[in-house]
Every structure is written in structure tokens, then in C-alpha cells.
Amino acid sequence: MSSATTPTPTPQPLRIGIGGPVGSGKTALIEALVPKLVDQGHRVGVITNDIYTQEDANHIRRELADIIPGDHVVGVETGSCPHTAVRDDPTMNLMTAAELLEEHPDIDTLFFESGGDNLTLTFSPALVDVFVFVLDTAEGEKMPRKRGPGITDSDVLVINKVDIAQYVRCDVDRMHSDAQHVRNGKTVVLTNSLDGQGIDQLLNALEAYRPGGDETHP
Numbered sequence: 001m002s003s004a005t006t007p008t009p010t011p012q013p014l015r016i017g018i019g020g021p022v023g024s025g026k027t028a029l030i031e032a033l034v035p036k037l038v039d040q041g042h043r044v045g046v047i048t049n050d051i052y053t054q055e056d057a058n059h060i061r062r063e064l065a066d067i068i069p070g071d072h073v074v075g076v077e078t079g080s081c082p083h084t085a086v087r088d089d090p091t092m093n094l095m096t097a098a099e100l101l102e103e104h105p106d107i108d109t110l111f112f113e114s115g116g117d118n119l120t121l122t123f124s125p126a127l128v129d130v131f132v133f134v135l136d137t138a139e140g141e142k143m144p145r146k147r148g149p150g151i152t153d154s155d156v157l158v159i160n161k162v163d164i165a166q167y168v169r170c171d172v173d174r175m176h177s178d179a180q181h182v183r184n185g186k187t188v189v190l191t192n193s194l195d196g197q198g199i200d201q202l203l204n205a206l207e208a209y210r211p212g213g214d215e216t217h218p
């Protein structure tokens with residue numbers, strides 16, 4: 001009898017953290033993933049972190065102008081080390097997410113892009129459900145062998161810019177197998193964010209972390 005008055009609980013959005021070295025392609029990956037998510041019927045929000053500017057938020061608003069409303073993208077100006085804002089004290093990001101979800105409760109997928117940083121970056125589990133770390137081939141084939149928590153502990157490791165590997169003398173197969181080795185077999189995805197290579201595989205890996213979805217993480 002009381003069921004008519006019981007509010008339906010709002011499902012928790014899938015919160016995806018994207019981190020990695022400066023310029024590895026974090027923003028480009030988000031810009032490749034969002035149109036596919038929207039095609040699948042998802043409603044997407046994006047929170048970017050830059051130290052002093054809204055550069056990445058503005059880029060995403062421009063690139064995805066026909067895909068998601070501009071007010072679904074918010075830029076956090078951290079004013080400090082990018083680690084702090086997504087790992088040590090994620091308060092600014094948590095508050096920004098709460099405001100965004102209050103304004104747009106239909107958002108079911110929320111990206112957090114960290115400011116570009118070094119190999120030790122990780123995300124607070126209080127902020128995200130899945131942590132993606134993005135390397136690119138131009139940083140050099142040796143990067144997975146250097147390890148660091150971003151490379152070894154992330155849920156999904158992306159090796160981006162596979163299209164330019166040949167120009168920077170990077171053996172992608174070697175980089176891939178080294179990455180799988182240091183991650184004990186956890187997911188590694190090769191991508192070209194500009195032409196979409198590997199993006200479907202990445203999306204599938206992320207969906208396994210959706211709250212209420214398949215609990216068997218890869």
C-alpha cells in the first residue's frame with residue numbers, strides 16, 4: 001500500500017577517474033568516450049581539474065557542443081598539486097560533483113579528469129568507482145617498466161597514441177607486454193583517441209564498474 005509514496009532511489013552514477021602524465025591524451029579520450037556513451041542512451045557529466053585555468057573544460061565544451069549540454073562540463077581550478085585535488089583531499093571535486101548531480105540528477109556517468117601529473121598519481125576511492133591511467137607511446141616504450149602506482153594500481157591502463165608509435169621509435173607490442181607484466185595481467189587497452197581505435201574495448205572495461213552492474217571486475 002505504501003509503495004505509491006515510496007520514492008524510487010536515484011541510481012548512483014558511474015564515476016570514472018582519468019589520470020596520467022601531462023599531454024598523454026586524457027581530454028581526448030574523454031572526448032572519444034562521451035559520444036559513444038550518449039549514443040548508448042547515457043547522460044554524461046565531466047569535471048576537469050587544471051591548476052589555474054578552465055582550459056580542458058572549455059575544450060570539451062567546444063568539441064562536444066552537439067553531444068552534451070555545456071553546463072554538464074565543469075572546470076575545477078585546483079590552485080595546487082593535482083594529486084591533492086583527486087587523491088589526498090578530494091573535497092573540491094566531491095562538492096563540484098554533488099552540485100552538478102543536484103542540478104542534473106539524470107547524469108548517470110561522470111568523468112573526473114585529473115590535472116596532468118607524474119606516475120604516482122592515483123584517485124581517492126571516495127571520488128571514483130574506476131581509475132584509468134593514461135600513458136602514451138611518445139613518452140617512450142620504457143614507461144611501463146618504470147612502474148609507479150598509476151601504472152601498477154590503476155583499474156585500467158591505457159596506452160594512447162598508438163598511431164604515432166612508429167615515429168617515436170616505440171615498439172607498442174613491447175610496451176603492451178611490459179605493462180601487462182607489471183600489472184599482473186590487469187586490463188591494458190591500446191588506443192588512438194583521435195580515430196577511435198580501442199575506445200569500444202575501453203568502454204566495455206569501464207562498464208564492469210557501473211554501480212549495480214556486473215560486479216565481477218576484469
Ligand SMILES: Nc1nc2c(ncn2[C@@H]2O[C@H](COP(=O)(O)OP(=O)(O)OP(=O)(O)O)[C@@H](O)[C@H]2O)c(=O)[nH]1
Pocket residue numbers: 021022023024025026027028029056115116117160161162163164191192193194195
Ligand atoms: N596522434 C595522436 N594524438 C593524440 C592522441 N590523443 C591525443 N592526442 C593529441 O595529444 C595532445 C594532448 O592531448 P590532450 O587530450 O590535451 O592530453 P591531456 O592528457 O588531456 O593533457 P593535460 O590535461 O594538459 O595533461 C593534443 O594535441 C591531442 O590532439 C592520439 O591518440 N593520437
Ligand SMILES: [Mg+2]
Pocket residue numbers: 026027028056113
Ligand atoms: Mg587534459
